[in-house]
Amino acid sequence: MVKFVSFIKMHDQIHNLPKIELHSHLEGTIKPALALEIAQRNSVSLDTNLFHENGSYAWSDFSSFLTAYDSVSSCLRSGKDYRDITYEYLKDCASENVIYAETFISPDHAAECGISYDDMISGIASAIDDAEQDFGIIGRIIVTCVRHLGAEQGLNVVQNMVEKPHPYIVGFGMGGDENAFTFEEFAPVFNIADEAGYPCTVHAGEICGSESVWDAMHYLPIKRIGHGVNSIEDETLLDFLSKDWRNIHLEICPGSNLALSVFPDWESHPLLSIMKKGISVSLNSDDPPFFNTTVGQEYHDSAKHFKLSVEDLKQISLMAMEASFADLKIKSRLIEKIKKFQS
Ligand code: ADE
Ligand code: ZN
Numbered sequence: 001m002v003k004f005v006s007f008i009k010m011h012d013q014i015h016n017l018p019k020i021e022l023h024s025h026l027e028g029t030i031k032p033a034l035a036l037e038i039a040q041r042n043s044v045s046l047d048t049n050l051f052h053e054n055g056s057y058a059w060s061d062f063s064s065f066l067t068a069y070d071s072v073s074s075c076l077r078s079g080k081d082y083r084d085i086t087y088e089y090l091k092d093c094a095s096e097n098v099i100y101a102e103t104f105i106s107p108d109h110a111a112e113c114g115i116s117y118d119d120m121i122s123g124i125a126s127a128i129d130d131a132e133q134d135f136g137i138i139g140r141i142i143v144t145c146v147r148h149l150g151a152e153q154g155l156n157v158v159q160n161m162v163e164k165p166h167p168y169i170v171g172f173g174m175g176g177d178e179n180a181f182t183f184e185e186f187a188p189v190f191n192i193a194d195e196a197g198y199p200c201t202v203h204a205g206e207i208c209g210s211e212s213v214w215d216a217m218h219y220l221p222i223k224r225i226g227h228g229v230n231s232i233e234d235e236t237l238l239d240f241l242s243k244d245w246r247n248i249h250l251e252i253c254p255g256s257n258l259a260l261s262v263f264p265d266w267e268s269h270p271l272l273s274i275m276k277k278g279i280s281v282s283l284n285s286d287d288p289p290f291f292n293t294t295v296g297q298e299y300h301d302s303a304k305h306f307k308l309s310v311e312d313l314k315q316i317s318l319m320a321m322e323a324s325f326a327d328l329k330i331k332s333r334l335i336e337k338i339k340k341f342q343s
Pocket of ligand 1: 025069176177206287
């Protein structure tokens with residue numbers, strides 16, 4: 001009984017803790033019901049193979065996940081659709097006491113659906129305004145290119161971003177198939193973002209090994225790495241990450257890693273070992289409905305499986321807010337808010 005009461009108390013404390021999300025893909029946050037609703041109003045027929053009988057998304061490995069992600073995105077047709085998916089995502093985040101969320105957006109996916117960059121951004125920005133007014137959550141945008149579409153396409157994306165600045169666009173990044181092309185080929189793309197003052201993050205060390213993290217740090221002007229969990233293969237790399245002057249932050253998504261079989265189970269997930277090295281980390285949802293998770297779930301699961309205390313989780317929120325691309329005023333205000341949280 002005593003154990004049960006303390007479990008409930010900890011559960012409530014984790015729920016109430018102010019949380020930060022730094023790594024989600026907006027098109028990957030669309031839940032099946034919303035995808036079907038938007039597809040219906042746009043008269044788009046979604047591939048029936050996209051769904052399991054129970055209604056969840058069907059995919060079996062990283063490559064079929066990326067295909068399913070493209071299929072879900074194909075329901076979108078307008079800036080209003082982008083507004084609706086952003087609002088629903090931020091509303092869900094706020095219900096778990098996420099106070100700040102940066103989400104990756106993919107202009108390539110929008111263009112594939114005939115949606116202009118301007119319409120995409122204005123739809124997302126209006127949802128960010130509405131969500132802040134309705135729930136107090138602050139949302140910000142990281143524009144991303146898609147690695148498997150190549151560096152030429154990446155150049156289009158970054159040039160467009162730099163030519164059309166928006167106060168809610170706070171950074172630049174890249175997702176997609178980590179096996180395609182090299183970071184060296186993408187260096188000119190990231191240099192344009194960096195020189196224009198956009199801090200950068202890149203997916204590395206998720207599907208590929210520790211060499212991918214070395215390459216990302218060598219070739220790209222990055223402040224953060226998406227995942228980076230395969231750094232665990234190389235003790236020298238972990239030492240480097242913990243001592244490097246750039247203090248590179250790892251956006252860790254344990255639920256995604258397990259769903260994509262990057263690690264077979266919680267016991268073999270390296271979050272704790274990485275934290276023990278003193279490397280800055282955050283906990284993130286990546287593509288919540290695909291991996292049956294949310295950012296709140298990631299905090300609860302990490303507490304359970306890694307035996308993290310509420311204080312440990314509070315430190316993770318603080319590391320995340322420090323590593324965010326928010327402007328200094330928002331950053332210091334939200335850091336204070338997290339610090340004030342009493343467990
Ligand atoms: N795009 C959406 N989710 C992704 C992931 N986990 N890795 C790489 N690209 C992605
Ligand atoms: Zn990701």
